[in-house]
Amino acid sequence: MQTPKTYRSSFVLLLTVLVIALGINISLGSVSIPFSETLHSVFGGTLDNTAWDYIIWNYRVPKAFTAILVGAGLSLSGLLMQTLFRNPLAGPFVLGISSGASLGAAFLIMGSATLSSLFGFSLVTDVSLAIVSSIGSFLVLLAVITVASKVKDTMALLIIGLMFGSISAAIVSVLSYFTDAQKLQQFVYWSFGSVGNLSWHQLGLLFVILIIGIVLGILSIKPLNALLLGENYAKSLGVNLVRSRYLIIIATGLLAGGVTAFAGPIAFIGLAVPHLTRQIFNTTEHRVLVPAVLVYGAILMLICDTIAQLPSSAEVLPINAITSILGAPVVIWLLVRKRKMVF
Amino acid sequence: MxxxxxxxxxxxxxxxxxxxxxxxxxxxxxxxxxxxxxxxxxxxxxxxxxxxxxxxxxxxxxxxxxxxxxxxxxxxxxxxxxxxxxxxxxxxxxxxxxxxxxxxxxxxxxxxxxxxxxxxxxxxxxxxxxxxxxxxxxxxxxxxxxxxxxxxxxEIEMAIQLCDKMVLLDGKNNYFGQPCELIEQKAFESLFPSDTVSFDPKTGSFRITK
CATH class of the missing domain: 3.40.50.300 (P-loop containing nucleotide triphosphate hydrolases)
Known part of the structure; x- marks a missing residue:
């Protein structure tokens, strides 16, 4: 157990890295803008080159903040899942939550074609997409929880989560088969994952959803610590199991569902960041882990986004691929180095 | 229980x-x-x-x-x-x-x-x-x-030596009391089949029946 003071210095270091990552992320992009000019613009100055100003304030800054929110949200939801199921493999993807969000998005984008022709306007808006994706992830999560109360074996539970994921994927393929090319393309682009398409308005909405999720997460820190001993011990420590479980599930649904709705299904972050954090901080205390995963997730996502946008080229790689390519080896390396999974 | x-x-x-x-x-x-x-x-x-x-x-x-x-x-x-x-x-x-x-x-x-x-x-x-x-x-x-x-x-033998009170559950007869009282009531004799294990009330321990 480290003393609070060393935790404080770790956090100061982490926040410094976050600021540096943010700076690098904003200063790099398809158009090369000198670093000094970027700094000048970010700190409120106006640039002579108004195009640069526009790029920074309407493209790069919202994108960087989206990356921060996405990384933080997914990481926290992964931590909550891993502790709730007391399983190091749990994460928004493995338990089918992201598939649920995809299913919701697929129904809205592809299934709404007939409905919108009926109403005469498109039902696919940011808000409706966010709501439907969140509902999708909630439904899958609820289904997994319902089964979880009957199945005691956590490995079985993971397989059930994967099965729900497969079912969602199958329904999505059926929907894709019957949909027209334009709608399909819209959905495929959504499923690549992207942090670059959010306006300030959408960013605000995502921020509100995530703040609610994070607050619920912080409120469940104490039951989360008790759950490290198992449910029966937690109960004997006075934890209201039913209430805590719902609190954690709602928080996860908001975090993972909200992120997936706005940025698409982004793999790996939710699973990996809690492990990286536990390895580096060497603790299971959620009072440390919850803030730490938020910052770690944000840093990792900023780095992934910086790579995905391929500095000084016009191409942007799917962020979903980068998170896995960059993140998976890091986790493998950490596990090999420590020779075991700390959970 | x-x-x-x-x-x-x-x-x-x-x-x-x-x-x-x-x-x-x-x-x-x-x-x-x-x-x-x-x-x-x-x-x-x-x-x-x-x-x-x-x-x-x-x-x-x-x-x-x-x-x-x-x-x-x-x-x-x-x-x-x-x-x-x-x-x-x-x-x-x-x-x-x-x-x-x-x-x-x-x-x-x-x-x-x-x-x-x-x-x-x-x-x-x-x-x-x-x-x-x-x-x-x-x-x-x-x-x-x-x-x-x-x-x-x-660990019945250890319990006999260390506990203040014992509850003995063998399905049919259940006993509750201080270990020495239970020994006096012959509560331990019927706990296991006597052709395998028998109870020695003097030492408060079990003996394998040979």
């Missing part, structure tokens, strides 16, 4: 009361200040340090974030030293032997500072020395702090 006593499992019938109030009508938090438990199931995360694990025993008394007050820290320190864990307190649980881990779990229950401590087979998987060590510690806790310590066990 022990799990029912600790409200971890619904009762089959009858009524259980702590301080005159049925345990089913206690709120979880209220009950956690009266009864602490050591269960047979392994803890989910072995990555907790001994200190962190024992500190979890203070959860019923801490605020919404689980901040430890000076009183809490003192109770944790007391629990750790009375279970002789001072040298292990910064170790992680996966570094401990089964016997050490069991002592940590008892320390956690002790730190919870309840009038009743329930233990479900605290001696399983331990060798003879550690079995006796745990049971002697439990006995001294019960006698020095006036707590009620209830545990289930298959």
């Amino acid at each position: 022990l799990r029912t006593l600790g409200n971890a499992q619904p009762d089959l019938g009858g009524c259980l009361a702590v301080k005159g109030k049925p345990i089913v009508s206690y709120a979880p938090l209220e009950l956690s200040a009266e009864i602490s438990m050591v269960l047979t199931e392994p803890i989910a995360s072995k990555n907790l340090s001994v200190l962190e694990l024992v500190a979890l025993g203070r959860q019923p008394y801490t605020n919404w974030l689980g901040t430890l007050t000076d009183t809490d820290k003192q109770k944790i320190k007391d629990a750790i030293s009375s279970l002789e864990l001072d040298e292990l307190q910064h170790k992680k649980c996966y570094e401990l032997s089964d016997g050490q881990l069991q002592r940590v779990m008892v320390a956690r229950a002790f730190a919870q500072d309840t009038s009743i401590i329930l233990l479900d087979e605290p001696t399983t998987h331990l060798d003879l020395y550690h079995k006796i060590q745990i049971l002697k510690l439990l006995r001294s806790i019960a006698h020095t702090t006036q707590k009620t310590v209830v545990f289930t066990t298959h």
Whole structure:
């Protein structure tokens, strides 16, 4: 157990890295803008080159903040899942939550074609997409929880989560088969994952959803610590199991569902960041882990986004691929180095 | 039965009361200040340090974030030293032997500072020395702090030597009383088939029938 003071210095270091990552992320992009000019613009100055100003304030800054929110949200939801199921493999993807969000998005984008022709306007808006994706992830999560109360074996539970994921994927393929090319393309682009398409308005909405999720997460820190001993011990420590479980599930649904709705299904972050954090901080205390995963997730996502946008080229790689390519080896390396999974 | 006593499992019938109030009508938090438990199931995360694990025993008394007050820290320190864990307190649980881990779990229950401590087979998987060590510690806790310590066990001979009172459940006849009373009532003779094991009332131990 480290003393609070060393935790404080770790956090100061982490926040410094976050600021540096943010700076690098904003200063790099398809158009090369000198670093000094970027700094000048970010700190409120106006640039002579108004195009640069526009790029920074309407493209790069919202994108960087989206990356921060996405990384933080997914990481926290992964931590909550891993502790709730007391399983190091749990994460928004493995338990089918992201598939649920995809299913919701697929129904809205592809299934709404007939409905919108009926109403005469498109039902696919940011808000409706966010709501439907969140509902999708909630439904899958609820289904997994319902089964979880009957199945005691956590490995079985993971397989059930994967099965729900497969079912969602199958329904999505059926929907894709019957949909027209334009709608399909819209959905495929959504499923690549992207942090670059959010306006300030959408960013605000995502921020509100995530703040609610994070607050619920912080409120469940104490039951989360008790759950490290198992449910029966937690109960004997006075934890209201039913209430805590719902609190954690709602928080996860908001975090993972909200992120997936706005940025698409982004793999790996939710699973990996809690492990990286536990390895580096060497603790299971959620009072440390919850803030730490938020910052770690944000840093990792900023780095992934910086790579995905391929500095000084016009191409942007799917962020979903980068998170896995960059993140998976890091986790493998950490596990090999420590020779075991700390959970 | 022990799990029912600790409200971890619904009762089959009858009524259980702590301080005159049925345990089913206690709120979880209220009950956690009266009864602490050591269960047979392994803890989910072995990555907790001994200190962190024992500190979890203070959860019923801490605020919404689980901040430890000076009183809490003192109770944790007391629990750790009375279970002789001072040298292990910064170790992680996966570094401990089964016997050490069991002592940590008892320390956690002790730190919870309840009038009743329930233990479900605290001696399983331990060798003879550690079995006796745990049971002697439990006995001294019960006698020095006036707590009620209830545990289930298959170690009948040790229980006869160490316990103040015993409940004997063999399916048909159930007995309750001080060990020597039960010996006088010949409660142990019928516990096992006599062609395999017989009970020697003089030494309070079982003999293999040859």
